[in-house]
Amino acid sequence: MKEKGWKDIPWGGLILEEGNAEEYKTGSWRTYRPVWDEKKCTHCLLCWVYCPDSSIIVEEEKFKQFDYDHCKGCGICSTQCPTKAIHMVEEGKFVIKTEGGK
Amino acid sequence: MPSLKVLSRKKELLTGGHRLCAGCGASIIVRQVLMAAEDPVVMSSATGCLEVATTIYPFTAWRIPWIHCAFENSASTLSGVEAAYRSLKRQGKIDRTIKFIAFGGDGGTYDIGLQALSGVLERGHNLLYICYDNQAYMNTGIQRSSATPEGAATTTSPVGKAIPEGKQRPRKDLTRIVAAHDSPYVAQANPAYYNDLIKKVQKALSTEGPTFINILSPCPRGWRHDPSLSIQIAKLAVLTGVWPLYEVEKGQYRVTYRPKKRHPLREWLESQGRFRHLLRPENKGIMERLGKQVEEKEKSLLALAGEETSA
Amino acid sequence: MGRIVGLTGDEATAEAMRQINPDVVAAYPITPQTETVQRFSEFVADGIVATEMVRVESEHSAMSACVGAAAAGARAMTATSANGLALMWEICYIAASYRLPVIMAVVNRALSGPINIHCDHSDSMGARDAGWIQIYSENCQEAYDNLIQAVRIAEEEKVRLPVMVTFDGFIISHAMERVEILEDDEVSQFIGKYKNAYSLLDVDSPVTYGPLDLYDYYFEHKRQQIEAIEISPEVIQKIGREFKDLSGRYYDLMGNCHLEGAELVIVAAGSTAGTVKSVVDELREKGEKVGLLKIRTFRPFPAKQIAEVLRGVRAVAVLDRSVSFGAQGGPIFLEIRSALFDEIKPPAVVNYIYGLGGRDIGVDEIKRVYKNLERIAHTKKVDELVGYLGLRE
Numbered sequence: 001m002k003e004k005g006w007k008d009i010p011w012g013g014l015i016l017e018e019g020n021a022e023e024y025k026t027g028s029w030r031t032y033r034p035v036w037d038e039k040k041c042t043h044c045l046l047c048w049v050y051c052p053d054s055s056i057i058v059e060e061e062k063f064k065q066f067d068y069d070h071c072k073g074c075g076i077c078s079t080q081c082p083t084k085a086i087h088m089v090e091e092g093k094f095v096i097k098t099e100g101g102k
Numbered sequence: 103m104p105s106l107k108v109l110s111r112k113k114e115l116l117t118g119g120h121r122l123c124a125g126c127g128a129s130i131i132v133r134q135v136l137m138a139a140e141d142p143v144v145m146s147s148a149t150g151c152l153e154v155a156t157t158i159y160p161f162t163a164w165r166i167p168w169i170h171c172a173f174e175n176s177a178s179t180l181s182g183v184e185a186a187y188r189s190l191k192r193q194g195k196i197d198r199t200i201k202f203i204a205f206g207g208d209g210g211t212y213d214i215g216l217q218a219l220s221g222v223l224e225r226g227h228n229l230l231y232i233c234y235d236n237q238a239y240m241n242t243g244i245q246r247s248s249a250t251p252e253g254a255a256t257t258t259s260p261v262g263k264a265i266p267e268g269k270q271r272p273r274k275d276l277t278r279i280v281a282a283h284d285s286p287y288v289a290q291a292n293p294a295y296y297n298d299l300i301k302k303v304q305k306a307l308s309t310e311g312p313t314f315i316n317i318l319s320p321c322p323r324g325w326r327h328d329p330s331l332s333i334q335i336a337k338l339a340v341l342t343g344v345w346p347l348y349e350v351e352k353g354q355y356r357v358t359y360r361p362k363k364r365h366p367l368r369e370w371l372e373s374q375g376r377f378r379h380l381l382r383p384e385n386k387g388i389m390e391r392l393g394k395q396v397e398e399k400e401k402s403l404l405a406l407a408g409e410e411t412s413a
Numbered sequence: 414m415g416r417i418v419g420l421t422g423d424e425a426t427a428e429a430m431r432q433i434n435p436d437v438v439a440a441y442p443i444t445p446q447t448e449t450v451q452r453f454s455e456f457v458a459d460g461i462v463a464t465e466m467v468r469v470e471s472e473h474s475a476m477s478a479c480v481g482a483a484a485a486g487a488r489a490m491t492a493t494s495a496n497g498l499a500l501m502w503e504i505c506y507i508a509a510s511y512r513l514p515v516i517m518a519v520v521n522r523a524l525s526g527p528i529n530i531h532c533d534h535s536d537s538m539g540a541r542d543a544g545w546i547q548i549y550s551e552n553c554q555e556a557y558d559n560l561i562q563a564v565r566i567a568e569e570e571k572v573r574l575p576v577m578v579t580f581d582g583f584i585i586s587h588a589m590e591r592v593e594i595l596e597d598d599e600v601s602q603f604i605g606k607y608k609n610a611y612s613l614l615d616v617d618s619p620v621t622y623g624p625l626d627l628y629d630y631y632f633e634h635k636r637q638q639i640e641a642i643e644i645s646p647e648v649i650q651k652i653g654r655e656f657k658d659l660s661g662r663y664y665d666l667m668g669n670c671h672l673e674g675a676e677l678v679i680v681a682a683g684s685t686a687g688t689v690k691s692v693v694d695e696l697r698e699k700g701e702k703v704g705l706l707k708i709r710t711f712r713p714f715p716a717k718q719i720a721e722v723l724r725g726v727r728a729v730a731v732l733d734r735s736v737s738f739g740a741q742g743g744p745i746f747l748e749i750r751s752a753l754f755d756e757i758k759p760p761a762v763v764n765y766i767y768g769l770g771g772r773d774i775g776v777d778e779i780k781r782v783y784k785n786l787e788r789i790a791h792t793k794k795v796d797e798l799v800g801y802l803g804l805r806e
Contacts, residue, residue: 006633011573011641012512013159013634014611015621021119021156021163029124045106049137049296050333052129053118061107070118074125074322075330088330142616146481157624167613170623171480171507178474181467182439182481182489183613189436189465189487190614200616218477221470 022070026053030073032088034066040085047077047086103301109137113165120156120163125329127319127336128152128234130293132205135232138303141201142166144183148176148210151241152234174214177222177231180204184227201307202229207319208249209239212276223283223312230306230313233276236321244324248274251344253392254376256324261379267388268379272395280314281350287313289349289358294336298347298358305349318345326375335373342370343396346403355406364400367393415595415660422585423448425553425592426492426518429560431456432600435516436487436607439467439478443497444530445582446520450492472497476504476515483513484622486612488564491515494582495522498536502543508575509544510638511622514567514607515575517545518560521683521734522582523770531771532582534683537711538735538744540577544638546645547712549682550580551668553590558662561595564604565652572645574638581684583771595660603659642713649710666715668707671697672722675704677786678760680749681732682708685767685774689732692779703783708745716752723753726760727790730782732802734768742766742799761789767802778802 010016043063048056055071057064078086115136122129128151136143144167147153153170156163171179180202190196204222206215211233219231238256239245246256252272255261259269281288287309291299299317306313318339320332327335339345340361347359371377371389380389404411420428426449430438438457440450457466469475475491482489493501498519508515519537523529537547546566550556556578563576580586595603611620626634646666657663668686671693672678679689686707696703706722706729723729733743740747746764753759765782767774782802789795 003629004633006636006640009160009630009633009637010611011634011637012611012622013510013624013626013630015157015160015162015624016611016618017162018619018621019117019163019165021161022117024119024121024161026119026121045110048110049106049134050130050293051133052122052124052126052332053120054114054116054129054133055118058110061110067118072124072329074332075328076125076130076333079330080333144485144613144616153623154625157621159624159626159630162621162624164621165619167616167619168621169481169484169613171477172503175474175477175504178469178477179481181469181474182437182478182483183485184481185437185439185465185467185478186482186485186487186489187614189463189482190485192465193436193463196614198616200614217470218474221474224470225468 025069026072027069030071030091032073032075033068033071033091033094034073034075034077034086035089036063036066037085037087040083042083044082046080046082050076050080052076103297103304112137115165116156117163117165119161121158122151122155123323123329125322125332126151127236127293127321127332131234131317131319134293134296134299135203135303138300139201139307141199143201143203146171146176146180146183146204148206148215149173150207150210152205152207154241173210175218176204176206176210176215178218180229181222181225181227184229204229204231206231206233207240208233208235208237209247212249212274213247220283223280223285227312228310230315233316234319235316236319236324238324240321240324249276252395253380253388255379256376266379266385277316284353285314286311287349287351289315290345290347291315291317292336292340292345292347293317294333295340295347295359302349324376327373331373338365338370338373341365342367343400344370346400348403348407355403357403357407357409367396415593415599417591417593419589420553420592421448421587421589422553422556422580423520423587424452425557426560427452428594429557430490431462432595432597433490433561433564433604434462434601435464435490437465437467437479437482437489438491439469439475439482439489440491441469441472441475441493441497443472443494445522445586446492446494446518448586449518449520472500473504476501476508479515480504480508480511480513483515483609484511484612485614486607486609488607489515490517492518492520494520495524495536498540499524502540505540505543505545510634512573512641513575514573516560516563516567517575517577519577519579520582520586521579529770532584533769533771534734535736537577537579541712541744544574544642545712546574546576546642546710548576548578548710549708550578550585551684551686551707553585553592556580556585557592557594558656558660558664561600561603562652562656562664566645566649568607569648572641572648574641574645584684593660599659645713646715664709666710666718668709669722670705670707672704672706674702676702676727677783677790678704678706678723678726678729679732679779679782680706680708680729680745682711682745683734685732685734688774688776689779692776692783696783701783711745714748716748719749719752720756723760724756728761728786730786731762731764733764733766736766736769761795763789763795763797764799765802766799772803774803
């Protein structure tokens with residue numbers, strides 16, 4: 001994101017777009033990523049209530065997917081899952097497509 | 103309290119993309135607190151990990167109105183927002199129901215922010231103050247605060263040849279100090295016990311007047327543990343009696359969760375690198391002293407709650 | 414057109430605040446501001462203002478609460494002196510950087526130590542870099558008039574900066590003077606409504622106040638503040654003209670008195686300007702070519718205008734009621750000298766430090782200053798750049 005000059009930013013240091021931190025992809029921090037085992041998941045949503053990065057996406061009251069753009073791979077979801085439906089796997093084992101194809 | 107399934111339908115008010123450490127307790131706490139709120143919330147935050155990592159210009163992870171002013175004044179800044187709300191409401195210029203939540207770390211609450219908090223409590227503003235207590239000045243590099251427990255190693259209370267125990271003084275009991283202000287609702291909570299936490303937040307938000315919840319916030323970096331264990335370790339704090347879960351409602355103490363059997367303090371100390379030195383045989387005396395402290399505190403709390411001490 | 418009443422400076426301030434009727438006042442008592450908040454508290458207790466009064470537990474919390482209130486779209490005011498201002502110093506910078514139009518009355522009192530409750534300008538001068546607009550009042554009338562204009566100046570869209578209006582502690586704050594006050598509806602019409610485009614209470618459009626700036630944005634945010642305060646002089650003058658239409662009294666960036674044909678000029682701020690004025694009147698009767706330049710806005714400093722009015726003057730004595738330790742002179746002196754640097758034939762400029770800690774200054778000392786200026790103009794020599802008035806050697 002190209003940096004703007006002083007005439008082009010809101011005054012007072014205000015940030016006017018709510019939640020625009022979503023544009024910042026902290027997923028690149030990961031060394032391990034959580035992988036979901038659908039067969040074992042009971043949709044208890046404990047992973048969701050314990051995720052520090054709002055990276056468990058829940059739809060219709062059920063686990064849908066991880067937000068790999070932001071998941072930092074802390075592993076709390078994995079340790080807290082009561083049915084061991086989440087495993088932490090080395091990030092290197094996955095090919096990641098980032099913005100701009102870098 | 104509503105089930106997790108019902109809560110999951112609510113819009114996420116803290117987005118991903120903030121730069122708190124992996125496994126940080128603070129954002130887990132914020133998410134649970136905002137899950138609990140039913141009305142729109144305006145939040146203030148003291149300088150600290152939460153504030154800094156969620157609002158690195160030009161990004162903000164907040165989907166609610168939010169203000170950071172300085173380190174020691176989350177409470178007083180929000181008291182101005184709340185006063186404005188009251189004034190504008192009285193003048194008929196605003197008619198929505200809005201709730202006010204001030205966040206501060208232990209540094210910004212127990213120490214430099216204590217005066218502002220005390221002022222708010224005495225003046226009776228309608229706001230909830232939440233302290234996310236990670237037991238040291240984590241954002242500036244893990245320096246000791248008055249919330250740091252005795253025996254913890256921090257960068258300004260390191261373990262050394264002349265001082266083998268790390269921090270020499272026991273921590274301040276802020277929850278009791280706040281209760282002594284006769285605030286209508288005061289509680290201690292823990293993100294590992296989300297049911298209890300959410301219930302307490304809802305109770306506080308529906309209470310008229312200044313309310314306070316002290317929430318233990320694990321810090322993988324400062325406490326020296328694996329990020330995946332944050333919730334597990336938070337649980338240990340309750341199971342070993344280090345962080346009892348209780349509430350004080352109009353002066354009436356009530357323990358809201360009591361483990362069936364208290365786990366030995368050693369489990370809590372073994373789980374984190376900041377206590378590693380206490381496991382050395384020459385420091386056995388310190389560990390025993392800390393164990394006694396936990397017992398004394400528990401006795402005192404149970405007496406206030408009118409309950410019997412466990413066997 | 415209003416009424417004529419006898420009011421002290423503190424009372425006049427409280428009266429202006431009553432008429433402004435701010436949404437929030439967060440204040441902490443400190444001598445000699447106390448009468449202001451006490452008077453205002455009575456208005457609150459009698460329900461004649463809509464103000465929510467927050468009786469904070471320190472000045473730091475007073476300014477913090479004002480920041481919160483202004484960010485929430487409320488008109489916020491406070492008042493303080495000396496160490497109270499020093500304690501809120503941190504938050505003053507923040508109020509200015511968040512571009513919040515907080516209005517503050519500063520009853521000038523010496524900063525400790527040793528502790529002294531009497532008048533000098535060390536408090537407001539100490540805060541001169543905080544980014545606030547600073548307006549100095551000579552007397553109770555000016556304190557009242559300046560406070561009302563301050564609301565408009567602060568809230569002007571392209572300015573949006575907090576404003577402090579100062580007046581001398583005890584000398585003005587506790588002295589009763591003749592004050593013309595406007596009608597209540599005249600004031601409310603003049604100040605209009607406060608509209609904060611980005612209010613915290615606008616929950617449908619959440620904004621974030623006070624992010625972390627790294628080295629990639631802080632400079633730009635400060636440049637914006639510089640722009641705002643550089644635009645403010647024309648706004649101050651515009652509002653001064655509007656205020657003249659309302660009250661008959663016009664306020665420019667500075668107050669001139671008998672500068673036409675003046676060869677020897679004293680520059681002063683606060684109540685001392687009034688003392689100098691009476692000496693100027695007396696000496697001009699005798700044909701002496703003396704004049705007074707009164708400082709009204711110190712921030713923004715009207716350097717260009719001052720250079721213009723001092724053109725042709727032969728010698729200037731700047732009176733400073735505060736010290737900048739280790740600098741070449743007092744704060745007003747440094748600004749004046751700098752303002753005259755590019756002049757082809759600048760006057761000689763000397764500095765007098767006076768009145769610290771409430772040390773009185775009388776007409777005799779002022780006359781001696783003019784005598785010294787005469788000597789400087791005549792001999793074209795300056796023996797002592799910085800002198801002291803009323804100091805026991």
